[in-house]
Amino acid sequence: MKNYIFNYTRVSTEGQNLDRQLDALEKYGVDMIYNEKMTGTRSPRASKNAGTGDGA
Numbered sequence: 001m002k003n004y005i006f007n008y009t010r011v012s013t014e015g016q017n018l019d020r021q022l023d024a025l026e027k028y029g030v031d032m033i034y035n036e037k038m039t040g041t042r043s044p045r046a047s048k049n050a051g052t053g054d055g056a
Contacts, residue, residue, distance in 0.1 A: 007033050013037070022035070
């Protein structure tokens with residue numbers, strides 16, 4: 001049985017870049033990566049809750 005690795009990664013502004021984080025996670029062998037470019041103060045973090053089954 002395979003163990004799966006999930007990760008949630010984000011940057012706070014549209015001007016920031018996720019590339020370095022995503023490259024490192026792929027090298028580590030992460031199976032599923034949820035990511036977003038947005039501050040948590042502007043809207044709910046939908047990507048963060050996608051993997052938990054929590055709609056809040």
